[in-house]
Structure formats: structure tokens, C-alpha cells
Amino acid sequence: MRILLVEDDVLLAKATARGLDQANFVVDIATTAEQAYHFLASYDYQFILLDLGLPDRNGLEILKSLRRKKNKVGVIILTAQDKTQERISGLDAGADDFVVKPYDLYEVIARIQAVLRRISGEVSDLIQIGNIAVNKATKQVLRDHTEVELTPKEFHLLELFILNRGRIISRESIENSFYAYDADVSSNVIQVYIHNLRRKLGKNIVRTVQSFGYIMDENY
Incomplete structure (x- = not known):
């Protein structure tokens, strides 16, 4: 999952990004509203962590836009302890x-997952898709009641398809979800991950749509 972290405190932003990276999120950091707008125009994000006190303008403008x-897109406001009105304004503007601050990273991750469940209409971390059972919290995957070992990248890809069941996802969109903007991506890495998912979970888990991308059928 690709996250945009909008935070002008560079040390805090880098520490948060490292923690999210270890939890298998892909994070881009914007330290100004101008940078945030640039990233949002260039990439599709599944989530945004947004500080409102940016040096060039109020982050609330980004949310309202x-x-x-x-x-x-899911948005969590990062706010200071004494900024009650700021929190109210953020929620009124559409924050989830x-x-x-200072926040516990595990709490941030838990809140991200809770918001994503609400957005997708899921009420549990447990998902059943055909003969595949997925626990998003523990990252456990079962095929016909037998555990299947997936790498973090393979699980990320499976989760991406689950969230977009019935919709074609382009190779470019998958790459954007996998890698930060400055990453060097080899030409066939996505095909390798797709191949591994099919080998481990069944050849029909993901279908290729020629010239468009890939799809997990809604009724899989």
C-alpha cells in the first residue's frame, strides 16, 4: 500500500516512514503543501497521513481539495496535543x-487499518475469497486450509487485488503502489510477483487482461 506522509518535521517524518516501511507500507514524504500537491498529481495513493501546520499553507486546504x-482516499490528521479546534476542523473537512503527537507508530498502523476496513465495508481482518482465506492483521494466508508462505511483497500484491476485486489494475498502478517515487524498478519485477502468486495460490487467482493489466475477478 502506498501512503503519502505530509509532515514538515523532517526527523519525525523519516522516523515514521521507516516504521511504516517495516510494516510493508510504501511511503512518500512531502514536507510542504506544494510537494504534496505534486505527489498527488503524479501518483495514486491508498492513504494519506496529513499534518495541518505546513510552512507554505494550511494542510486543511489539501484535504478540502x-x-x-x-x-x-483515507486521511488521518496528525495533530498536536493542544489543537482541539484543528482536529474538529479536520474531521469536518472530511478526515477519517x-x-x-507524539504518537505510537503501532497506533497509527492500527488506525490506518481500521479506516481502510470502514472504506471497503469490511468489518473484520479475515477475508475469504474462494478457497483462499486471508488474515490481514497477521498476514496469514490459507489455501484449502493449508498455510501458504508469501513474501511481504507477494502479500502486498494479494491485498491490492483483494481491495480492487472486479477492477483492472495496470502494471503502472501496481508499481506505484509498490515503490516510492525515486525507486529503481526492474522491468519484469511485477510479472515475477504475479507468477509467484499464481504458483502458490492457483493460476486463476489473477487474470491477465491483454494490453490493460491484471484483475482479480469479483466472483473468484
Whole structure:
């Protein structure tokens, strides 16, 4: 999952990004609103962590702009302890939740997962797809009740297809979800991960749509 972290405190941003990276999130850091707008115009994000006190403008403008465009991406506001009105304004503008600084990274991750469940309509971390059972919290995957070992990247790809069942995902979109903007991506790495998923979970788990990308059928 690709996250945009908008935070002008560079040390805090880098520490948060490292922690999220260890939890298998892909993180881009924007330290100004201008950088955030650039990233949002260039990439599709599944989630945004947004500090409102940016040096060039109020981060609330970013949130309001997203919601005016009917962008339903999950947004958590990062706020200071004494900024009650800031939290209220963020929620009124369409934020899904807020976290008070200094925050515990595990709490941030738990809140991200809770928001994503609400957005997708899921009420549990347990997902059953045909003969495949997935526990998003523990990263456990079962095929016909037998555990299947997936690498973090393979699990990330499986989760991406689950969240987008019935929709074609382009190779470019998958790469954007996997790697930060400055990463060097080899030409066939996505095909390798797709091949591994099919080998481990069944050849029909993901279908190739020629010239468009890949799809997990909605009724799989």
C-alpha cells in the first residue's frame, strides 16, 4: 500500500516512514503543501497521513481539495496535543480520523487499518475469497486450509487485488503502489510477483487482461 506522509518535521517524518516501511507500507514524504500537491498529481495513493501546520499553507486546504474532487482516499490528521479546534476542523473537512503527537507508530498502523476496513465495508481482518482465506492483521494466508508462505511483497500484491476485486489494475498502478517515487524498478519485477502468486495460490487467482493489466475477478 502506498501512503503519502505530509509532515514538515523532517526527523519525525523519516522516523515514521521507516516504521511504516517495516510494516510493508510504501511511503512518500512531502514536507510542504506544494510537494504534496505534486505527489498527488503524479501518483495514486491508498492513504494519506496529513499534518495541518505546513510552512507554505494550511494542510486543511489539501484535504478540502481532495474532497471537492470526490477523492475518497483515507486521511488521518496528525495533530498536536493542544489543537482541539484543528482536529474538529479536520474531521469536518472530511478526515477519517486523527492521531495526536507524539504518537505510537503501532497506533497509527492500527488506525490506518481500521479506516481502510470502514472504506471497503469490511468489518473484520479475515477475508475469504474462494478457497483462499486471508488474515490481514497477521498476514496469514490459507489455501484449502493449508498455510501458504508469501513474501511481504507477494502479500502486498494479494491485498491490492483483494481491495480492487472486479477492477483492472495496470502494471503502472501496481508499481506505484509498490515503490516510492525515486525507486529503481526492474522491468519484469511485477510479472515475477504475479507468477509467484499464481504458483502458490492457483493460476486463476489473477487474470491477465491483454494490453490493460491484471484483475482479480469479483466472483473468484
